[in-house]
Amino acid sequence: MSEPRAYRIRTATPDDAPRIAELLHAFNTEFDTATPGVEVLTRRLRSLLGGTATFAIVGGEPAVGVALVTVRPNVWSDAPVALLDEMYVDPAERGGGLGSEIMRVMIEACQRLGVGEIEINGDASDADAMRFYEAHGFTGSDPATGERALYYSRSI
Secondary structure (H helix, E strand, C coil), rough: CCCCCCHHHHHHHHHHHHHHHHHHHHHHHHHCCCCCCCHHHHHHHHHHCCCCEEEEECCCCCCCCEEEEEECCCCCCCCCEEEEEEEEEEECCCCHHHHHHHHHHHHHCCCCCCCEEECCCCCCHHHHHHHHHCCCCCCEEEECCCCCCCCCCCCC
């Protein structure tokens, strides 16, 4: 049995925008989802990562995994809420613990920011992602009522 690979896990800077854009573009391409392309994603990421409401955790040099998070105030608590906007690990690197390490560091970063809750939107057909999130303590139902959580959206 081979040793698990060690990855450098860190908070991204705006200088990481091009590589994160490549990963996010690959993510959407892998799942046949529209993407604005690496150039547009790079521009957007440089801006977002330069602000205070968005951060990314990357793993590997160069990065082969990323968690992109947006933090916002919330009316229901004094603590902000984080949304895991995107999480992706290059297919060749999956199964070796990188995603779990990125998740661990992302949760720690949210704790340091005083986040009260982390939300994730996912596709019902992505059973692997649901298993991964559930293995890390996330639930797809309201803990108080057991009602299934749903996500709705509308483009405008």
